[in-house]
Amino acid sequence: MEKAYLVLSNGMTFPGTRIGAAGDAVGELVFTTGMVGYLETLTDPSYAGQIVLQTFPLIGNYGVIEEDFEGACAVRGYVVRELCEKPSNFRSQSDLDTFLKARGVPGICGVDTRQLTRIIREEGVMNAMICAAPPESLDAVRAYAVTGAVAQVSCRAPYTVPARGERRFSVVLVDYGAKRNILRSLTSRGCEVTVVPQHTAAADILALRPDGVMLSNGPGDPAENTACIAQLRALVGRVPIFGICLGHQLAALAMGGETVKLKYGHRGANQPVRDLETGRTYITSQNHGYAVVSESLRGVGRVRFVNANDGTCEGVDYPGRQCFTVQFHPEACSGPRDTNPLFDRFLNMMGGVGHAEG
Numbered sequence: 001m002e003k004a005y006l007v008l009s010n011g012m013t014f015p016g017t018r019i020g021a022a023g024d025a026v027g028e029l030v031f032t033t034g035m036v037g038y039l040e041t042l043t044d045p046s047y048a049g050q051i052v053l054q055t056f057p058l059i060g061n062y063g064v065i066e067e068d069f070e071g072a073c074a075v076r077g078y079v080v081r082e083l084c085e086k087p088s089n090f091r092s093q094s095d096l097d098t099f100l101k102a103r104g105v106p107g108i109c110g111v112d113t114r115q116l117t118r119i120i121r122e123e124g125v126m127n128a129m130i131c132a133a134p135p136e137s138l139d140a141v142r143a144y145a146v147t148g149a150v151a152q153v154s155c156r157a158p159y160t161v162p163a164r165g166e167r168r169f170s171v172v173l174v175d176y177g178a179k180r181n182i183l184r185s186l187t188s189r190g191c192e193v194t195v196v197p198q199h200t201a202a203a204d205i206l207a208l209r210p211d212g213v214m215l216s217n218g219p220g221d222p223a224e225n226t227a228c229i230a231q232l233r234a235l236v237g238r239v240p241i242f243g244i245c246l247g248h249q250l251a252a253l254a255m256g257g258e259t260v261k262l263k264y265g266h267r268g269a270n271q272p273v274r275d276l277e278t279g280r281t282y283i284t285s286q287n288h289g290y291a292v293v294s295e296s297l298r299g300v301g302r303v304r305f306v307n308a309n310d311g312t313c314e315g316v317d318y319p320g321r322q323c324f325t326v327q328f329h330p331e332a333c334s335g336p337r338d339t340n341p342l343f344d345r346f347l348n349m350m351g352g353v354g355h356a357e358g
Helices: 038-042 096-102 113-123 139-143 149-153 180-187 202-207 226-235 246-254 342-349
Strands: 003-008 013-020 025-032 050-054 077-079 106-109 126-131 159-161 169-175 191-197 212-215 241-244 259-275 281-292 302-307 313-318 323-326
Touching: 003 106, 013 077, 013 096, 025 077, 025 113, 025 259, 025 281, 038 050, 050 113, 077 126, 106 126, 113 259, 126 139, 169 180, 180 191, 202 226, 212 246, 212 342, 226 246, 241 246, 241 342, 246 259, 246 281, 246 313, 246 323, 281 313, 323 342
Parallel strands: 025 050, 050 077, 077 106, 169 191, 169 212, 212 241, 241 323
Antiparallel strands: 003 013, 003 126, 013 106, 025 126, 159 191, 259 281, 259 302, 302 313, 313 323
16 A cells, blocks of 8 residues: 655645555645535535545445536545445445546545544644655645636536426526536426536526526635626526525625635535524535625625524525525535425526425
């Protein structure tokens, strides 16, 4: 087994065993707390530019199943406590080490992921490097930044996915790094979905005459996407809009709001979110490092959901503009489906009653 090192930008070094592809990798080190769903994590475009650390100690035990992928693998590196070399699952097509090698993703196992998680929680998200030998200088590690990630993961040309069953609505999905289950959640409800690249102009979207527009999840700093924000500013109020994750943040920025980088973000399938309108608390799946500043939308949007742990904004309604957005993932797969009916709310905005996904 080849030795490898995880080197943090603060100088701390963790020796371990290499998994995945050969070579070194630098990225923003983040942790996710999901007990299952490592395949969905590894194929979530929202992790572009990041080295992902799994807090659950054993990863890979049910193998690799392509049907469960959410998109193309965009992670920079992968960190686990113990990697299962011989998965046991009738659906498994290969093991996780083979998956990482095939996609050029370096990884490391045999490191103390509990200690690493505590460091990130105390000091905040930081850059790191997976390498064969600790570098003499950490300048390149410290200088790394996640930039241009949305353009990297968005589709290159529009395409259309037919509704499952009777076609009831036409929806445009703006792809900032969309997960496949957003598509499945819409098409299962009778929506024909036209997926368009992140840079698509508002006029071109409206020219498709959609019943509604879906804003997807995606990676990176939302404020970096100035062109996308400008197009959303021209779109809000013209057609029913539902935004998720990065789409939620971009809509807030388009409405004059602000976003802020969180100390270590929310990543995992156990994030409690309180509905301020009903008082009900939901368990949600999340993956984001930035949050909308609630106070910045005063008089423009009404904060509907808040994180029950830290009080950060988790969802906004825009009265009179046919627009609502959420920070969490109602399409979560793998993850809780408590908030899946938000897709039915979107259908109601477009003029019809939805149905529960089977």
